[in-house]
Amino acid sequence: MKLLFQDPHTGVLRLKVQTPSDLWRLSRLVLPGDRMGAVTTRRDSEAPSDTPAAQRDRRTLFLTLRVERVEFHEFTGHVRVTGPITEESPEAGRYHTLDLEVGADVTITKSALSPSDRTLLEEGLRNPEEPVLL
Numbered sequence: 001m002k003l004l005f006q007d008p009h010t011g012v013l014r015l016k017v018q019t020p021s022d023l024w025r026l027s028r029l030v031l032p033g034d035r036m037g038a039v040t041t042r043r044d045s046e047a048p049s050d051t052p053a054a055q056r057d058r059r060t061l062f063l064t065l066r067v068e069r070v071e072f073h074e075f076t077g078h079v080r081v082t083g084p085i086t087e088e089s090p091e092a093g094r095y096h097t098l099d100l101e102v103g104a105d106v107t108i109t110k111s112a113l114s115p116s117d118r119t120l121l122e123e124g125l126r127n128p129e130e131p132v133l134l
Contacts, residue, residue: 001025001124004105011111013121017104020077025124026100027072027079029117035109036081037064038098042091063087063096064107077101 001022005014017023030036041058065083072079081098085091100106110117 001121003121003125011109011113013108013110015106015108017100017102017106020102022124023077023079023100023102024072025120026106027070029120030067030070030081030108031110032067032069033111034067035064035086036067036083036098037062037087037107038100038104040096040098042096063091063098065096065098 001018002016003013004016005012015022015026017026039060039062041060042063043058063085064087065081066086067081068083070079070081079100081100082095084093085096098106113121
């Protein structure tokens with residue numbers, strides 16, 4: 001895991017996921033109520049209502065969610081983070097799921113880092129290649 005930015009006053013962390021172990025740590029670091037942002041794709045909600053969802057264009061954008069659920073999928077090597085969108089005005093309040101994998105660049109906003117959060121973060125930063133036994 002690579003720390004790209006940290007602001008202890010606002011609780012903002014920007015991290016680069018580098019290994020599958022980082023995904024596991026991320027799934028333990030992010031809790032319901034936190035905010036998480038990442039680049040994702042979303043179907044165009046401004047298309048006419050009679051257009052089937054499968055035919056709507058997908059667009060790439062950065063979304064921030066208020067985290068409600070975090071799931072680590074060991075076999076696919078992904079972390080899924082679900083919650084309502086807090087930014088991007090036309091989409092605000094609608095639900096979205098971020099599907100994170102190795103290489104993801106994420107922004108997390110936490111009200112405070114607990115001692116266990118600090119330990120997880122320090123382990124990931126100190127030993128980027130060390131696997132975690134699940």
